[in-house]
Amino acid sequence: MDVFLQQLINGLSLGGIYALIALGYTMVYGIIELINFAHGDVYTLGTFFSLAILTLLGVTGIVTGPALIVVVAVTILGAMILCGLTGVIVERLAYRRLRNAPKLAPLITAIGMSFILENLMLYWHGPSPIPFPAVIPNPAVGLGSVTIQAKQIMVIVLAVVLMVVLQVFVYNTKLGKAMRATAQDKDAAQLMGININTTIALTFLIGSALAGAAGFVSGVYYGSTWFLNGFAAGLKAFTAAVLGGIGNLAGAMLGGFLIGLTEAMTTQFISDQWSNVVVFSVLVLVLIFRPTGLLGESLPNKV
Amino acid sequence: MLSSPRRPVALGAALAAALGIVLGSTLAVPGPAGAASVVKIGVDLPVSGADATNGIPTRNGVMLAVEQANAKPLPGGLKFEMSALDDAVQGVHDPAQGAQNVKTFIADSAVLGMVGPFNSNVAKAEIPLTNDAGLVQISPSNTNTGLTKGDDAKKLRTSHPDVNTYFRVCTTDDRQGAAAATFARKLGLKKAFIIDDNETYGKGLADVFEASFAKQGGAVLGHEHITKGQQDFKALLTKVHSASPDMIFFGGTTASGGGLVRKQMADVGMRDIKYVGGDGISDEEYLKETADMANNSYYTVAAPETSKLASAKAFVSAYHKRFGSNPGPYSANAYSASQIIIAAVLKGVKDNAGKLPTRLEVRQNVAATQNFDSPIGKIGFDRNGDTTAPILSFYAIRNGKAQFINQLNVKD
Numbered sequence: 001m002d003v004f005l006q007q008l009i010n011g012l013s014l015g016g017i018y019a020l021i022a023l024g025y026t027m028v029y030g031i032i033e034l035i036n037f038a039h040g041d042v043y044t045l046g047t048f049f050s051l052a053i054l055t056l057l058g059v060t061g062i063v064t065g066p067a068l069i070v071v072v073a074v075t076i077l078g079a080m081i082l083c084g085l086t087g088v089i090v091e092r093l094a095y096r097r098l099r100n101a102p103k104l105a106p107l108i109t110a111i112g113m114s115f116i117l118e119n120l121m122l123y124w125h126g127p128s129p130i131p132f133p134a135v136i137p138n139p140a141v142g143l144g145s146v147t148i149q150a151k152q153i154m155v156i157v158l159a160v161v162l163m164v165v166l167q168v169f170v171y172n173t174k175l176g177k178a179m180r181a182t183a184q185d186k187d188a189a190q191l192m193g194i195n196i197n198t199t200i201a202l203t204f205l206i207g208s209a210l211a212g213a214a215g216f217v218s219g220v221y222y223g224s225t226w227f228l229n230g231f232a233a234g235l236k237a238f239t240a241a242v243l244g245g246i247g248n249l250a251g252a253m254l255g256g257f258l259i260g261l262t263e264a265m266t267t268q269f270i271s272d273q274w275s276n277v278v279v280f281s282v283l284v285l286v287l288i289f290r291p292t293g294l295l296g297e298s299l300p301n302k303v
Numbered sequence: 304m305l306s307s308p309r310r311p312v313a314l315g316a317a318l319a320a321a322l323g324i325v326l327g328s329t330l331a332v333p334g335p336a337g338a339a340s341v342v343k344i345g346v347d348l349p350v351s352g353a354d355a356t357n358g359i360p361t362r363n364g365v366m367l368a369v370e371q372a373n374a375k376p377l378p379g380g381l382k383f384e385m386s387a388l389d390d391a392v393q394g395v396h397d398p399a400q401g402a403q404n405v406k407t408f409i410a411d412s413a414v415l416g417m418v419g420p421f422n423s424n425v426a427k428a429e430i431p432l433t434n435d436a437g438l439v440q441i442s443p444s445n446t447n448t449g450l451t452k453g454d455d456a457k458k459l460r461t462s463h464p465d466v467n468t469y470f471r472v473c474t475t476d477d478r479q480g481a482a483a484a485t486f487a488r489k490l491g492l493k494k495a496f497i498i499d500d501n502e503t504y505g506k507g508l509a510d511v512f513e514a515s516f517a518k519q520g521g522a523v524l525g526h527e528h529i530t531k532g533q534q535d536f537k538a539l540l541t542k543v544h545s546a547s548p549d550m551i552f553f554g555g556t557t558a559s560g561g562g563l564v565r566k567q568m569a570d571v572g573m574r575d576i577k578y579v580g581g582d583g584i585s586d587e588e589y590l591k592e593t594a595d596m597a598n599n600s601y602y603t604v605a606a607p608e609t610s611k612l613a614s615a616k617a618f619v620s621a622y623h624k625r626f627g628s629n630p631g632p633y634s635a636n637a638y639s640a641s642q643i644i645i646a647a648v649l650k651g652v653k654d655n656a657g658k659l660p661t662r663l664e665v666r667q668n669v670a671a672t673q674n675f676d677s678p679i680g681k682i683g684f685d686r687n688g689d690t691t692a693p694i695l696s697f698y699a700i701r702n703g704k705a706q707f708i709n710q711l712n713v714k715d
Contacts, residue, residue: 002545003541003542003545006541006545007538007541007542010537010538010541011538013537014535014537014538122393122394126352126394127351127352127353127391127393127394127395128352128353128355128394128588128591129353129562129563129592131591131592131594138570140572147572149570151570222534222535222563222567223566223567224563224566224592226394227394228393228394228532229534231532232532232533232534233534263535263538264537264538264541267538267539267542268538268541268542271527271528272527272528272529272530272533272538272539272542273501273527273528273529273530275530275538276530
């Protein structure tokens with residue numbers, strides 16, 4: 001039972017990172033029906049940007065006291081802004097002109113953008129794993145025989161908070177309304193005076209900024225990164241988005257946590273090497289019985 | 304020095320090589336008489352990415368041997384050249400790339416022998432090709448048992464099961480794994496959990512360790528395999544921790560997860576649990592990646608510690624003079640492998656009255672090597688292509704640095 005609870009915490013922490021990445025996939029898919037393959041690499045870029053900011057701040061280890069809050073806030077916000085801008089640039093360069101092209105065209109450019117970002121990161125830091133400073137003191141809190149680390153609490157809390165903020169933004173603000181309108185019908189939205197280019201760019205900005213936050217969190221959580229990190233994580237996060245119902249924000253979060261949990265539990269009770277097999281089997285089963293994912297797609301019905 | 308421009312005869316050579324393969328009986332293509340005074344030694348090692356800290360010092364060993372050979376008077380204007388290729392793709396050794404590199408060597412008729420590869424799974428992709436072309440290859444570091452021994456080895460010799468073109472100057476994992484188990488038992492360790500990377504080398508080594516550790520009275524609590532590109536080992540290590548082992552054995556390399564697993568042991572409260580591995584974690588990269596978690600790691604290397612060998616003194620000082628650093632764990636092995644190929648070519652030239660030997664003749668001479676004086680001792684090859692002087696050394700990481708413990712000849 002203790003091991004079960006411990007794995008529950010491991011799974012939720014891993015899931016929190018997947019969830020933050022999945023939100024970006026689901027937002028972009030929701031609004032322009034594009035699987036943004038470059039999104040996983042934007043997440044890795046988030047770790048790289050965080051590392052660069054920490055280096056600028058002169059942080060090489062654990063930070064304590066009030067400085068910790070400043071360092072974390074500056075790094076997360078910096079990584080979010082830089083990743084957000086990267087997302088906007090990617091959209092402007094690779095997707096906007098292809099918005100009315102056949103669906104396959106932007107899909108291919110997305111794969112191309114993914115390679116470009118990967119190789120830029122390869123050029124930046126080389127192909128070896130890069131150590132990432134610990135930053136946050138990591139006392140383990142004992143709950144009975146189960147221990148939960150400060151880093152794990154950070155991952156889970158940050159994922160949930162950002163999801164709630166995003167939910168509020170999308171459903172309770174004017175810009176959020178514009179996003180939903182654009183997702184429903186681009187042309188009609190335009191006729192109603194919504195600038196769809198700005199709205200779509202905003203979607204990329206927010207989705208990529210969340211990947212930036214996930215990038216920082218993963219750097220701190222694992223203590224290392226490398227340029228291909230985003231490939232596997234991006235694939236899992238995309239799976240999370242589909243599992244929860246693509247286009248659905250709460251679904252992406254649920255999917256992320258579920259996949260993290262499935263991985264941890266498979267490792268514990270079956271074997272580590274089977275975790276990917278089980279994750280994708282769960283996906284197949286869910287899609288057979290609920291083709292629109294657990295919480296259902298929130299896609300516009302196009303006639 | 305590292306790469307040579309493609310010569311116009313390359314296409315012709317490729318065609319001739321293809322013809323040789325078709326004919327079957329003529330395994331190798333003699334170089335064009337007169338013109339071919341350059342003999343190339345192909346080198347296939349991972350020299351970029353996480354494997355580079357191993358690959359580059361190893362390649363330097365070949366470079367030094369070639370330069371030293373050219374410094375001596377050679378018969379008939381003969382000159383040795385190193386033709387080096389990288390088998391790392393996106394930072395990790397890659398069997399498909401290794402095979403591609405070997406095809407490049409085979410197509411170049413001036414290549415009469417090759418040194419490499421570094422990794423056992425790459426060797427598995429290369430041996431069928433060199434076997435087909437009759438090109439001799441000597442690995443400085445492949446330790447997987449199945450590359451030379453038993454049915455596995457026979458299956459790799461796809462074109463000419465009776466002709467072995469693959470040799471190695473290091474010992475094999477059946478000995479390395481058993482020695483690591485003995486070593487762990489001597490450290491007083493009783494309960495081991497085994498993790499491997501599911502690659503040819505890592506899984507092979509881990510399996511031998513498992514059997515040997517159990518045979519020597521140790522308890523094996525579990526054996527797990529990780530997957531390529533995996534980043535999160537917390538769930539796995541939580542599982543390992545709940546079995547409460549006093550050591551983890553890792554079969555694999557730093558690049559395939561050996562560093563990350565060790566590092567994340569801190570997060571699940573296993574900081575003081577000992578971590579034992581094979582030569583896969585013997586590189587600088589491991590120290591860099593694990594940082595403050597490097598201590599309490601132990602590993603074996605399938606090569607002697609050159610700084611402790613009288614026979615290696617001249618090599619170590621020449622290496623230091625040439626490259627300004629100490630040799631890597633497999634530099635002396637690569638140097639010795641190159642010396643063997645060079646000697647085999649020179650013997651062939653002598654036997655052919657000044658003409659270059661064929662690839663098959665070079666192979667023949669390499670296979671006949673006995674009591675060859677090299678920095679790593681007097682070496683020769685047995686029937687399988689394995690060294691007759693298998694030496695293993697043991698290291699511990701203390702205060703962030705690798706410390707030599709001892710070495711032994713594990714010939715049974």
